[in-house]
Amino acid sequence: MNLHTIFFDLDSTLYPESNGMWSNIRQRIDLYMFERLGMPLDEIPDLRHGYFVNYGTTLRGLQAHFGIDQQDYLDFVHDLPLEEYLQPEPQLRQTLLSIPHNRWIFTNSDIDHVERVLNKMQIQDCFDGVIDVWALDPFCKPQREAYQLALEIARAPGPQACVFLDDSISNLTPAHAAGFFTVLVGENGSHPAVDRSIPDIHTLRQGVPELWSQ
Numbered sequence: 001m002n003l004h005t006i007f008f009d010l011d012s013t014l015y016p017e018s019n020g021m022w023s024n025i026r027q028r029i030d031l032y033m034f035e036r037l038g039m040p041l042d043e044i045p046d047l048r049h050g051y052f053v054n055y056g057t058t059l060r061g062l063q064a065h066f067g068i069d070q071q072d073y074l075d076f077v078h079d080l081p082l083e084e085y086l087q088p089e090p091q092l093r094q095t096l097l098s099i100p101h102n103r104w105i106f107t108n109s110d111i112d113h114v115e116r117v118l119n120k121m122q123i124q125d126c127f128d129g130v131i132d133v134w135a136l137d138p139f140c141k142p143q144r145e146a147y148q149l150a151l152e153i154a155r156a157p158g159p160q161a162c163v164f165l166d167d168s169i170s171n172l173t174p175a176h177a178a179g180f181f182t183v184l185v186g187e188n189g190s191h192p193a194v195d196r197s198i199p200d201i202h203t204l205r206q207g208v209p210e211l212w213s214q
C-alpha cells in the first residue's frame with residue numbers, strides 16, 4: 001500500500017467502548033431530549049435510534065426536526081468528568097507517533113470534546129488535524145459527502161492512499177465502497193466492508209502492520 005493519510009474515529013475507537021464514557025454520553029443525549037425538548041422518556045430510545053439510522057447522528061435528526069442549536073446540544077451531551085474514564089496513554093502515543101503517514105481525527109463529535117479527550121489521554125500531539133461535526137456541516141458520517149470532505153480537508157490524494165479506522169460498520173461501509181482500506185476497531189467478526197478487524201487500538205501495530213509501510 002502506498003499510504004498518505006490515516007483517519008481515526010474518536011469515540012469508542014481511540015478508547016474502548018467498555019470504559020463506559022460513550023454509554024454515559026448516550027444517557028446525556030436522552031436527558032437532553034427529555035429536558036430540553038419535552039419528549040416522553042419511554043419514547044426516547046426509539047426516537048434516538050431512528051435519528052441515528054436516518055440522519056447518521058441524533059444531532060442531525062434533532063436539527064432536522066426541531067432546529068436545535070448545535071453548540072448547546074454538544075456542550076450538554078459532553079458535560080461529563082472525562083478523567084473518570086480516560087487516562088494518559090504513553091504507549092499508544094508512541095505507537096501513533098511512529099506511523100510514518102499523516103494522521104487525522106475524523107469524527108461526528110465536536111472539536112471541544114475531541115480536544116478534551118485527546119488531552120486526557122495525552123495524545124493531542126499525535127494528529128495533524130481534526131475533522132469534526134463543524135467541519136463536516138451539514139453532513140456527517142456515514143453520508144458519502146463526509147468522506148469526500150475529509151479527503152479534501154486532509155489534502156489526501158484519494159481514498160486508495162488512505163486507511164480509515166472506526167468502531168462502526170455503518171461508518172466503514174461507505175468508506176470501503178469509496179476505496180479506503182477499512183479497519184474495524186473493538187468488534188470481532190467479518191463484514192464485506194471490513195478489510196481488517198482489531199479488538200482494540202492497543203493491538204494496532206500487530207493487527208495492521210501495513211500502517212508502517214512506506
Ligand SMILES: [Mg+2]
Nearest residue numbers: 009011012167
Ligand atoms: Mg465511534
